Each structure stands twice: as structure tokens, then as C-alpha cells.
Amino acid sequence: MRNLILYATKHGCTKKCAAILSQKLDGEVDLFDLKEIKGVNYDQYDKVIIGGSIYAGRIQKEVSRFCIENIDKLKEKKLGLFICCMNESIKETQINTSFPEELLNSAVVKDSFGGEFNFDHMNFMEKTIVKMISKSDPNLPKVDGKENISKLSEDSINKFAEKINKA
Structure with missing residues (x-):
């Protein structure tokens, strides 16, 4: 079982969460920062997890762009979506506005991991x-x-x- 975690981070919180999550997953795990990676070969992964932090009410543009550009390939995978957000009272709204509806509907799991002010x-x-x-x-x-x-x-x-x- 091969897992891919793709994320974007502003001040390091999402990177920290992706690393913690990677230790809890079964099988092999590869982590990539969407600000640094240019292309992804999905064929080698069974599961794809995408995460980003909410900054000024929005997820990073790298996450949004990646999801939109790769929506068809992502829907073929077992998909997980997460955000890092300090305001837990609006986490559902933040998740639902951070990812395309098609991905939200096909995701196996989606959640907020909390957040940090660093x-x-x-x-x-x-x-x-x-x-x-x-x-x-x-x-x-x-x-x-x-x-x-x-x-x-x-x-x-x-x-x-x-x-x-x-x-």
C-alpha cells in the first residue's frame, strides 16, 4: 500500500501535521510540499491525501490550483482531505470552501487538524x-x-x- 501526502504550508503547521499523519499510515508514505513539486506520478499510489492551512480565510493557492488541475486523476484514488484551521467553530465551512465539490464528494475522509499561531x-x-x-x-x-x-x-x-x- 502506497500513500501520497501533498500539502502546502505558510508557517509550518501543515507540514508538521502531514509528518505526524505519515507516521500513522499503513504502508509506504511519500510527502511532498506543493510549493516545491512540479509533477506527480499518481500511478504508483493507492491513496492520496491533500492538506493545507487556512490563511486569511482561504487555503493556499497551490492547493486550490493542484486540486483543480488534477481533479479527474484525484477522483480515481482513495482520497483524504485536511485543513489546519485555528477556528474550529467554522471548520466545516472552511473544508467545504477549500476543495472542489467533486473532490469533497469522493473523499474517503475530510477533517481539520486544528492549527497554530507560530x-x-x-x-x-x-x-x-x-x-x-x-x-x-x-x-x-x-x-x-x-x-x-x-x-x-x-x-x-x-x-x-x-x-x-x-x-
Whole structure:
């Protein structure tokens, strides 16, 4: 059984989740950052997992573009879709707006793994925006722009892995 995990990350959270997930999957696993890879040979993989983080309300353009350009090939695979998102109260909406409907309908599993505010990797403007949003949104943790915050859900990653392993 060969698994392919494709992801895009802004500040490293999605990369971290993809690595954790890769350790929980049965069989061989290859991980690729969609910002670095140009072409994928799907023939050698039984299962394909695609993930990205939500940044300013949207998933990375590399994830969107990849899904749209490869939709027919992806629908032929056992497919898993995930996002990293700090606001769990809107995770369903975020998942449903991040991937094409055809892929959402054919996916074996789709979920959010939580998220992180990694201020060590943010510039001044990003820190300022996150602080302002966290003050106005009661579903987000309050931040000071200095201390990193992680709300990753290993339980969600474990359940995702169980479902894709059984597919």
C-alpha cells in the first residue's frame, strides 16, 4: 500500500501535521510540499491525501490550483482531505470552501487538524492582523503576538489515519 501526502504550508503547521499523519499510515508514505513539486506520478499510489492551512480565510493557492488541475486523476484514488484551521467553530465551512465539490464528494475522509499561531515565523503585519482578529473573534484564543499557540488535535489526526487506513 502506497500513500501520497501533498500539502502546502505558510508557517509550518501543515507540514508538521502531514509528518505526524505519515507516521500513522499503513504502508509506504511519500510527502511532498506543493510549493516545491512540479509533477506527480499518481500511478504508483493507492491513496492520496491533500492538506493545507487556512490563511486569511482561504487555503493556499497551490492547493486550490493542484486540486483543480488534477481533479479527474484525484477522483480515481482513495482520497483524504485536511485543513489546519485555528477556528474550529467554522471548520466545516472552511473544508467545504477549500476543495472542489467533486473532490469533497469522493473523499474517503475530510477533517481539520486544528492549527497554530507560530509568531516566530510571522512578520510584523501578520502578527498585528492575528492579534486584531483574536480580539474580535470569541472562538479564537487571545494572543499577544509573542507566545506561540498550538491547538493541534492529535485525536483528529488519529481518526483521520484510521479512516484512510481502512479505505
